[in-house]
Amino acid sequence: MxxxxxxxxxxxxxxxxKVNVAECGAEALARLLIVYPWTxxxxxxxxxxxxxxxxxxxxxxxxxxxxxxxxxxxxxKNLDNIKQCFAQLSKLHCDKLHVDPENFRLLxxxxxxxxxANYGKEFSPACQAAWQKMVRVVAHALGHEYH
Amino acid sequence: xxxxxxxxxxxxxxxxxxxxxxEVGAEALWRMFHSYPPTKTYFPHFDLSQGSDQIRxxxxxxxxxxxxxxxxxxxxxxxxxxxxxxxxxxxxxDPPRFSLQFLSQCLQVVLxxxxxxxxxxxxxxxIDKFMSAVAAVLAEKYR
Numbered sequence: 001m002x003x004x005x006x007x008x009x010x011x012x013x014x015x016x017x018k019v020n021v022a023e024c025g026a027e028a029l030a031r032l033l034i035v036y037p038w039t040x041x042x043x044x045x046x047x048x049x050x051x052x053x054x055x056x057x058x059x060x061x062x063x064x065x066x067x068x069x070x071x072x073x074x075x076x077k078n079l080d081n082i083k084q085c086f087a088q089l090s091k092l093h094c095d096k097l098h099v100d101p102e103n104f105r106l107l108x109x110x111x112x113x114x115x116x117a118n119y120g121k122e123f124s125p126a127c128q129a130a131w132q133k134m135v136r137v138v139a140h141a142l143g144h145e146y147h
Numbered sequence: 148x149x150x151x152x153x154x155x156x157x158x159x160x161x162x163x164x165x166x167x168x169x170e171v172g173a174e175a176l177w178r179m180f181h182s183y184p185p186t187k188t189y190f191p192h193f194d195l196s197q198g199s200d201q202i203r204x205x206x207x208x209x210x211x212x213x214x215x216x217x218x219x220x221x222x223x224x225x226x227x228x229x230x231x232x233x234x235x236x237x238x239x240x241d242p243p244r245f246s247l248q249f250l251s252q253c254l255q256v257v258l259x260x261x262x263x264x265x266x267x268x269x270x271x272x273x274i275d276k277f278m279s280a281v282a283a284v285l286a287e288k289y290r
Contacts, residue, residue, distance in 0.1 A: 035272040052268050109252055116259035117266050125178045128256055132182040 002137050004079050011130040015119065016076045024118070025069025026062040028111045030055045036106055042099060068107075075138050083141045090145035101143035108135025148280055153273035154220045160270050161217050163262065168214065171257050172206025173198075178253040186249055189240055209250075216281055227284045235288035242286050251278035 004012075032039050034052045043049065046060040055061055071089065078085045093099045112131055116123045149157075164171055180187050180195055180202075193201045212230055219226035234240055255274060259266040 031268045031271060034268045035275050052272075056268065112252070113255050113259045113266070113271060116256040117263050120260045120263060123256070123260050125174075125181045128178055128253075129182040132252075 001080065002082065002133075007126070008130040008133065009079060011127045012076060012079070012134055015115065015123075015127060015131070016073065018119075019069075019115075021069045021073060022062070022066040024111075024114055025065035025067070025072075026056075027065070028107065028114045029065030029068060030058075030061055031110045031114065032103075032107050033061065035110065039103055039106070042097065042103075069111075072111075072138065075134070075141075082137050083144055086138070086141040087145055090142050093142055094146040101139065101146060104139035104142045105136075108132075108139050111135060149220060149273070149276055152269075153276055156270050156273040157217055157220065157277050160258070160262070160265070160274065161214065163265075164210075164258075167261075168210040169203055169207040171254075171261075172208070172210035173203045174206070174257045175250065175254040176202050176206045176209070178256060179249050182253065183249040189238070213254075213281070217277070220277075223280055223284050224287070227281065231285050231288050234285045242289055247278065247282035247285065251275070251282070254278070 030052075033043065033049055033055050040049050043061075043064075046058060046064075048054040048058060049061075074085055075082050093101075112128065112135060115131065116128070119127075177197060180190075187195060190201075190205075193199070193205070195202065212227070216223055216226050224231075255266075255271070255278075258274065259271075262270075
């Protein structure tokens with residue numbers, strides 16, 4: 001089980017309280033598809049992903065980004081039980097979606113950069129460290145049921 | 148790897164740091180030590196407390212080297228040749244594709260936190276590609 005200090009929990013939940021999940025999620029997913037274009041392989045059904053502008057404006061990307069980040073929110077609410085929280089999603093990503101778990105790490109790092117861009121100085125080194133740990137734990141949990 | 152557009156974006160965004168290079172470098176290093184404690188193992192000889200002279204000095208060195216690379220985007224291999232030797236034979240930092248990934252992440256966090264919306268997806272992409280290219284050159288001579 002992951003140990004979170006009181007400070008880490010505060011830094012994570014405190015920032016999360018301010019996050020606009022729909023906007024932030026859409027931005028993170030769009031950046032994943034733009035910065036690491038090979039990730040588009042999982043989204044052939046999303047339509048036009050041909051340019052950064054197309055990706056950012058794509059309604060399916062926006063909707064899915066919101067879905068993904070809402071799911072992340074579950075982890076924030078269940079910091080002491082993340083592995084269990086994502087067990088089903090992990091099986092889904094392995095058995096049905098066939099997503100290489102490396103992609104979870106990429107998305108996590110991108111989310112961190114989005115938070116930095118949105119919160120500036122408030123995204124202090126301590127805050128970043130707590131969140132890097134968070135995304136690492138989430139990525140690990142999502143990869144846990146792979147076989 | 149780097150398109151003409153990427154190069155323009157990189158040079159433009161780097162230009163915005165003018166004057167703040169030492170701060171940016173120090174902050175990136177500090178964040179890296181904080182988020183990725185194993186990276187500290189390469190600096191047992193440093194005072195790693197926040198704001199230490201050594202972190203500031205080293206941060207400035209790193210940013211200056213990146214700045215030089217940015218002036219020579221058409222010839223990264225040559226521009227970074229000395230550093231490539233240093234990392235391969237002397238420093239032997241775990242192949243840059245691992246460690247530089249942490250420095251790259253932290254540098255990007257510093258840039259994003261300072262530039263906000265200006266750290267657009269296109270800029271983000273260009274800088275990420277640039278740091279990948281730097282890592283590849285630094286790792287060239289490892290074996």
